Amino acid sequence: xxxxxxxxxxxxxxxxxxxxxxSLQSVKVHLEANGISYSIMIEDVQTLVDEERxxxxxARRRALFSASTFDYAAYHTLAEIYDFMDVLVAENPNxxxxxxxxxxxxxxxxxxxxxxxxxxxxPAIWIDTGIHSREWVTQASGVWFARxxxxxxxxxxxxxxxxxxxxxxxxxVTNPDGFAYTQSQNRMWRKTxxxxxxxxxxxxxxxxxxxxxxxxxxxxxxxCSDTYRGPYANSEPEVKAIVDxxxxxxxxKAFISIHSYxxxxxxxxxxxxxxxxxxAELHELSGRxxxxxSSLYGTKFQYGSIYKTIYPASGSxxxxxxxxxxxxxxTFELRDTGRYGFLLPAKQIIPTAEETWLxxxxxxxxxxxxxx
Amino acid sequence: IPDSGHKYYLQFTIEDYRSGENAGSCLAxxxxxxxxxxxxxxxxxxxxxxxxxxQDEDNRLYQHIRHQTKPIIGNNIPDSYGNIEPALEPVWAxxxxxxxxxxxxxxxxxxxxxxxxxxSVKQWIRKDDFIEFDYTVLLHEVPTQEIISCHMRLTxxxxxxxxxxxFCASETQEIEDGSGMEPGSAAGILYGRGANF
Numbered sequence: 001x002x003x004x005x006x007x008x009x010x011x012x013x014x015x016x017x018x019x020x021x022x023s024l025q026s027v028k029v030h031l032e033a034n035g036i037s038y039s040i041m042i043e044d045v046q047t048l049v050d051e052e053r054x055x056x057x058x059a060r061r062r063a064l065f066s067a068s069t070f071d072y073a074a075y076h077t078l079a080e081i082y083d084f085m086d087v088l089v090a091e092n093p094n095x096x097x098x099x100x101x102x103x104x105x106x107x108x109x110x111x112x113x114x115x116x117x118x119x120x121x122x123p124a125i126w127i128d129t130g131i132h133s134r135e136w137v138t139q140a141s142g143v144w145f146a147r148x149x150x151x152x153x154x155x156x157x158x159x160x161x162x163x164x165x166x167x168x169x170x171x172x173v174t175n176p177d178g179f180a181y182t183q184s185q186n187r188m189w190r191k192t193x194x195x196x197x198x199x200x201x202x203x204x205x206x207x208x209x210x211x212x213x214x215x216x217x218x219x220x221x222x223x224c225s226d227t228y229r230g231p232y233a234n235s236e237p238e239v240k241a242i243v244d245x246x247x248x249x250x251x252x253k254a255f256i257s258i259h260s261y262x263x264x265x266x267x268x269x270x271x272x273x274x275x276x277x278x279x280a281e282l283h284e285l286s287g288r289x290x291x292x293x294s295s296l297y298g299t300k301f302q303y304g305s306i307y308k309t310i311y312p313a314s315g316s317x318x319x320x321x322x323x324x325x326x327x328x329x330x331t332f333e334l335r336d337t338g339r340y341g342f343l344l345p346a347k348q349i350i351p352t353a354e355e356t357w358l359x360x361x362x363x364x365x366x367x368x369x370x371x372x
Numbered sequence: 373i374p375d376s377g378h379k380y381y382l383q384f385t386i387e388d389y390r391s392g393e394n395a396g397s398c399l400a401x402x403x404x405x406x407x408x409x410x411x412x413x414x415x416x417x418x419x420x421x422x423x424x425x426x427q428d429e430d431n432r433l434y435q436h437i438r439h440q441t442k443p444i445i446g447n448n449i450p451d452s453y454g455n456i457e458p459a460l461e462p463v464w465a466x467x468x469x470x471x472x473x474x475x476x477x478x479x480x481x482x483x484x485x486x487x488x489x490x491x492s493v494k495q496w497i498r499k500d501d502f503i504e505f506d507y508t509v510l511l512h513e514v515p516t517q518e519i520i521s522c523h524m525r526l527t528x529x530x531x532x533x534x535x536x537x538x539f540c541a542s543e544t545q546e547i548e549d550g551s552g553m554e555p556g557s558a559a560g561i562l563y564g565r566g567a568n569f
Contacts, residue, residue, distance in 0.1 A: 075453050136452075187452045188488065188510065188519045205517070226517035311515040338486035339389065341512055345454030 002027070018045060067091055072144050072353075074346050075136055078108075078180050081173055084143060085111055092150050101171075102241025105194040108176040110241050115149050115168040123371065124167040125254040125364050128242070131206050131317070132190045133178025135260040137334055137344045137352050142172035142258070144353035145360070158361055162368050166253070169245075175206055175238055188342065190226050192236050199223035204230035207259075208315040209239045212323050213271025216314030229315050242317075246324060254328035254367040255321040256360065261341050262310065262333035263301045265290050265359065268322040270306030270313035278327055279305070285328070285366050289359035296355040299335065306331065328367050332356065377405040378481060386417065390465055396420045404481040411481070430530040433462050437503050440495075444505075449490040463493050463505065470526040471509050473536045478511075488512040488519060502529045511540070 001023050006016035019027050031038050042048060067088050076084070089096045095115055102110045116122065129142030149168060152159045162168075173179055177193035191203030201224035208219035211233035215221075219229035234240045246252055267282040269275070276282065286303040293301055306313055310333070318329035335344055335352045344352070373379050382400045387393060398417040405412070419426075437444070449464045450456045456464055467490045475485040491508040498504050507524040522540035 182452075190517060220516075226519070227515075313515075338512075340450060340454050341486050341488050343450045343452065343454045343489060345450070348454070 016041065067147055067150065070143075070147070072140075072147065073350050075140055075349070076143070077183060078173060078176055081139065081143060082109075082111065085113060085146070085172070088113070088146055088150060095150065095153060096146075099169075101245045102237055104175070104177045104238055105192060105236070106177045106180075108180070110171070110176070110238060111173070112169050112171045112245070113146055115153070115163065115170070117163050119167075121249065121251050122165065122167045123251050123253045123367075124169055124249065125162075125256070125367060126169045126171075126246070126252050126321075127256045127258065127360065128171040128174045128317075129258045130172060130179060131174040131238075131257060132259055133175045133182045134188050134190050134342045135334075136182070136342065137260050137349060138258045139173055139179065140346075140349045141334065141353040141356055142170060144350065145357060146170055146172065148353075148357055158365055162361075162364050165368055166364075168364075169252075171242070174242075177238075178203070191228065192238055194230075194236060196223070196231065199231075201228075204228050204236050206236055206239050207257075207317055208313065209233060209236050210243075210315045210317050210320035212316065212319035213269070213314040216271050216312075218271060218312035218314040227313075233315065243320075246321065246326075252321075252326050253372070254330075254363060255318060255326045256330045256332065256363065257317045258332045258334065258356070260334040260344065261336050261338065263299065263335060263337050264309055264331075264333040265293075265301055265303040266306045266309055266318075266331040266333070267304075268306065268319045268329055270310075270316045271319050273307050273312075275305060276322060282328075282330075285363065286330070288366075289330075289362040292362045293355045293359040296358060297351055299355055301359075327372060328363060330363060332359070373403075375406070377403055377407075379403045388421075389468055390461070394420060408480075427530065433465065434503065434528075434530045436462050437466075437495075443495040443497055444493065445495065446493045447491065449493070460493075463495075464490055466505060466526060466528065467493065467507050467509055467524070469534060470505075470507065470524050470536045470538075471511065471522070473534070474509075474522055474524065474538050474540065475511065478540070483516070484514050485520075486512045486514075491521065502527050502532075504528075 001020050003018040003020075004015065005018060006014065008015050065083075065087065067084070070084055070087075085098055089098050095117070097114045097116070099112045099114055100109050101112050104110060127142070127145065129145075130139035132138075149159065149170075153163055154160060175192055178189050178191060181189045181193055189203070191205050193203055195202050203223075205219065205225075205227045208227050208229040214233040215229060218227075220227045222228060230236060234243055246255075265286045267276070267286060283304070290301040290303050293299060302309060306316065306319070316331070318331050322329040334356060335348060380402045382402065383397070384400075385397045386395045388395045396417055396419040398415055400413065400415040403412040444460070444463055446457075446460045446463060449460050449467075468487055471487040475487070479485055488510040491510055493508075494506045496504040496506060504525070504527045507526060509522050509524055511520040511522060513520050520540050522538050525537040527535040
């Protein structure tokens with residue numbers, strides 16, 4: 001009845017044995033009577049077997065879900081979001097593909113979903129969420145946007161006409177190391193997780209690491225600060241990957257980076273008070289985008305340049321993209337205005353995503369109608 | 373205002389923090405002196421709720437807490453997903469009130485705050501009628517984006533002004549292991565850990 005997992009080899013060598021419950025007492029008595037020392041490695045093998053079975057069931061269940069059974073009204077883990085992307089691509093191979101644009105500091109893949117009806121290097125729209133890891137409503141909204149595009153791309157006139165001429169790129173988890181850290185260690189983590197000898201603390205603010213007014217006031221030179229700019233521009237692989245992508249693509253016409261919270265729609269510049277040459281157009285477009293957003297649930301947004309509306313910020317994403325010639329460069333700050341802040345209740349995910357999508361459509365349609 | 377400071381004129385509405393309903397409006401002026409001493413504030417508000425209503429709500433909150441059979445304790449309110457257990461909502465509400473006092477004192481012309489989370493709360497049972505709580509609250513500081521951890525001792529009885537004692541330390545970055553830094557050293561002392569010196 002004894003099941004040897006490590007068989008007897010000779011004197012002085014240990015033996016591992018699984019003992020069925022009815023034989024436990026007699027085996028113990030036998031060992032003790034003969035002065036054979038033993039220790040218990042696994043109290044109850046059945047428990048372990050049961051756990052493993054449950055784990056495998058969950059893994060299978062995850063692999064079996066479809067985009068229509070995914071819970072958009074809940075916050076998900078990194079693994080779940082990455083699985084979702086694969087499912088979306090598998091279910092919509094003619095519209096959606098997944099690109100790996102690089103790897104994070106901790107070697108997590110940086111994935112971008114491409115929504116395209118074909119063509120070669122069409123003018124494109126870029127949307128990113130989750131660059132600051134604690135801003136959970138943004139990654140959750142990114143997931144919702146991906147599904148929305150797939151659901152609406154044929155029957156929604158506006159979206160269909162956008163996709164007739166342009167591609168949409170969507171990076172849902174722009175800072176996966178930070179995101180994993182918010183789930184395992186510190187829900188309030190904002191930055192990347194890069195470590196450098198000589199730096200007292202971990203991580204760089206990825207929204208201060210871009211090469212636009214890098215190093216100016218509006219970012220910190222201390223590694224312990226939550227607005228640490230990093231040792232040099234593009235030091236963070238998460239940022240460099242996007243820089244390389246944008247430069248290699250060469251045909252991005254609108255770039256939208258999504259944050260929370262504060263309920264703001266912002267455009268360049270953050271590193272200087274001087275308005276961009278396109279200030280009037282960006283201001284007017286923002287006004288219309290915000291009006292569309294408000295029309296759904298009455299959520300109030302303010303809008304304007306980063307410098308004037310929120311605070312000076314140097315090395316920020318959309319200052320760089322604008323200076324690369326991407327005229328329609330915007331940063332969103334989604335719900336709320338501080339009551340829950342980063343800890344926005346999950347039941348607000350879908351309303352937030354829905355209203356934000358209306359604003360995004362206004363911007364995308366404008367980009368479609370105003371080629372440059 | 374030349375040689376004096378910066379003066380702000382504010383007009384804003386107020387809302388009930390727990391229900392979201394409109395509670396009135398205020399007109400205020402805030403003068404930040406050039407000398408960086410405390411700002412001079414003038415404020416006048418029109419409350420849509422009358423005193424009786426406010427008193428009743430205060431009493432209901434107070435009674436709810438007094439009728440608990442065990443000292444209230446809690447962690448992470450709201451939790452990572454934004455959930456607040458209904459039983460702990462009154463305790464969160466008190467934390468908001470107490471934190472607003474801290475934020476009022478800490479804020480400057482260039483630094484603002486929101487209460488991000490109640491990290492922990494523990495009730496101290498008193499022999500008198502006052503209710504007392506020990507909190508650790510996290511404040512979100514802008515524009516620095518830092519998360520500040522504050523220890524707050526709050527004492528209250530309806531009809532009396534809330535008493536708040538607090539001490540805040542920047543939560544910035546525990547020195548983390550294995551990131552290429554010398555162990556121990558000035559780092560521990562700088563951030564107030566292991567102060568056995």
